[in-house]
Amino acid sequence: MSTQSEPADDQPDPGLSAIMSERRKLINLAYRLLGSLADAEDVVQETYARWYAMSPEQQDAIESPGAWLTRVASRICLDLLGSARARRERYVGEWIPEPLPDRTEWISGRSVDVNTDPADRVTLDESINMAFLVVLDSMTPAERVAFILHDVFRYSFAEVAAIVGRTPAACRQLASSARRRIRASQNPATPTPQRADVVRDFKRAWEAKDIDALVGLLDPDATTIADGGGLVNAELRPIEGNEQIARVLVDIADRAPDLRILERTVNGQPGLAAQQEGVTVVVMAFDVAGDRIKRIWAVRNPEKLRPWKG
Known part of the structure; x- marks a missing residue:
């Protein structure tokens, strides 16, 4: 199958269509592996x-182009993950995965004017x-790749082994270790409508600068982690405790009276x-357990907020 030849009568090349149809899956994979839409786009472009750097004969020799693309994208991600820790040591503030927008408000369901072209290609499920x-x-990079490929994308451990460069048994152990980390970190599931109620009440309390209401909505041991993205005024350490978080939020509201908070x-x-x-300056994600907020992730890095328009 050659994707380089031009079919007669200007008809679409079925080989090209088959190759490009893999793009959505590759974006899904790379975002989960890297936690960044921008990096995921770069990985897919490089893949x-x-x-296309191969000759038509080399392309024809590949039995499953989709599997080839997945293998190459995964290996690029694995290399990037290996260097990411060193890069993040130089990062001012805490590093938080890039927040993924949706086209709709979570309460009204109304479509909003958000540039979500990359995000449109990411399937929403619990793994994001x-x-x-x-x-x-x-x-570790190997744990993350093994877990995502096997548990999320349902690749066999033999296929994962070919990508990670370890034995299937070793990959099975990597995925098992990753599962233990996931289980140890999880709070009991809170239904989405209940989450929405808690976050809605938090928004109203913040707008009203109601410290007592904010304290009541936050777990006593709640933590807020802010991502400054290299900004000199970044919060360098997490804020811990419901009273401390509430006072910082009210202070922000006092210093930014024009701040508009959107669901x-x-x-x-x-x-x-x-x-x-009209410019998005922070995006907040919440970890809700029951009727209390356990964690807040506040992303301020302008590079990570580029998809958030309006």
Whole structure:
């Protein structure tokens, strides 16, 4: 199958269509592996560049182009994950996965004017919520790749082994270790409508600068982690404790009276986006257990907020 030849009568090349149809799956895979839409786009672009760098004869010799593309994209991600820790050591503030927007508000369901072209190609499920991605980021690169390929994308351990460069038994152990990390980090599941109620009440309390209401909505041991993205005014350490978090939120509201807080879906879950002069300046994801907020991830890095327009 050659994707380089031009079919007669200007008809679409079925080989090219088959190759490009893999793009959505590759974006899904790379985002889960890297926690970044921008990096996922770069990985997929590089993967296709390697495909088209081959001759038509080399392409024809590949029995399953889709499997080839997945293998190459996964290996690129594995290499990037290996260097990511060193890059993040130089990062000012905490590093948080890039928040993924949705086209709809989580309460009204109304379509909003958000540029979500990359996000449109990411399937929303539990493997992209912020709490899940944060745990993935704590894993070794090999653990993360083995777990995502096997448990999320249902590749066999033999296929995973060919990508990771280890034995199937070793990959099975990697995925098992990753599962233990996931289980240890999970709170009991809170239904989405209940999550929405808690986040809605949090938004109202923040807008009202009601410290007592905020304290009541936050778990006593709640943590807020802010991603400054290299900004000099980034929060360098997490804020811990419901009273401390509430006072910081009210202080922010006092210093930014024009702050507009919007209900938005963040990585498939009820979240908030705050704007100043029509520009999104922070996106918040929440970990809710019962009727209390356990964690808040506040992403401020402008590079990570590029998909959040309006």
